Amino acid sequence: MKLYHEVRGCSLAVDIVARELQLPLALEWVDMKTKRLADGRDYFSVNSKGTVPTLEMPDGQHLSEGCIVMQYLADQCPGNTLLPASGLPRYRVLEWMSFIAADLHKGGFMPLFKAVTPPEYKAIARGIVEAKLQWVDEQLAGRAYLTGDTFTIADAHCYTIAMWTRAHALDTRRWPRLEAYLARCGARPSVRAAEAAAAAQGERERAAAAAH
């Protein structure tokens, strides 16, 4: 299967999940400014919304929306520990996924990334991010991961989004449980490998930009 991916995008969470599941994905990097693929093709031909990630499945169909791609991948691996197959524990993981995607990513960080966002709204969005991260920090009391002792797809997702604090000079040291959690997630081999792949692509993109 192939993952349409972006350096520093939320698609990193999908790559982490795939590595945790030992499902090899071919990474295809998307230039989200031009919506072009490396071979010049228009990314809108893959995903008409123009969003990453998109998963290309073995039959050539495309699945979009990171939260759903992560569910799909975990469900392909019966007995996995990343997403319980049924029962309330499954919905607890999905509840976190929904919060991270909607409140933290779209409601919180998204306006910070947009050049058109007026400064006065950026200040409001920073406040939203801080309140959400404060709440996550409280929830982590007595737990190694969001739903307990086990790393799930929600942790891959939360780690990916919460690390955007680094890009926006939001100091997470004021939330010690969150800070320890990010370090715990960041030490996982899956996370290190996914971040290394993204960093290597970032280097290639910088080198290509410098050559122009």
Added chain:
Amino acid sequence: MQHNGAPLRQNAARAAGRHRISARIGVRPTPAGLQAFPSIHTRLPSAVKLYLTPRTCALAVDIVAREIGVALDLVWVDVRAKKLKDGSDLHSINPKGQVPALETDDGQFLTEGGVIIQYLCDRQGADHLLPRSLDMERYRVLEWMSFMSSELHKTFTPLFRANTPPAYRGIAIENLQRRFAWLDRVLATRGFLHAQRFTAADAYCFTIVMWAELHAIDLAQWPHLHAYLQRIATRPSVQTALAAERDELATQAAA
């Protein structure tokens, strides 16, 4: 969703002929209409509590519950004041202080509208609204639900906040219009979002897109989307769920 629509970045053609859908959904359902609900074995207890507020995404949960024959005990809360009617703190139900929240039969609370919908459909075996089997049919419905939650709902959120500066309101409205135009192109070739039948994704889409009318966005400029919303508005589940909201709003106004 199939990615055969034109790109999200393009503008949609405008169409003439406009009237508000909300005018059409003010009709109370007939008892005969109520009997049109699918008759299925109920696996949930008779009174499951849903904590909700009018004009929020909790409406989608109520619509889905009515579609699948789950009798919800609707507990109206003031999500802005974070209070229940007895004065207790909403945070004791949902530590995030949001609606909807569902009280499960073992006394736990489940939050996040899209997740409550999955829980209810899976418990009831409501495959017509959300296929249970872990095949692509399920993920296609969920893919739409994720889009509604992340791309539409959260784009509306700043418009509901008093402290959002006017400059950002304009940006949010433009972002919504681009997504409505994309949805309109998708709906040009299909009756519903997925598989030519009503699913949980349509309940969610209807709930969120109808907020456009609260923010003076004229939906008639997207004729396929507009016709789709009108079609969904005639469903007994939607009409009864909206009637319950109106009753609550009238109760609040009288108090």
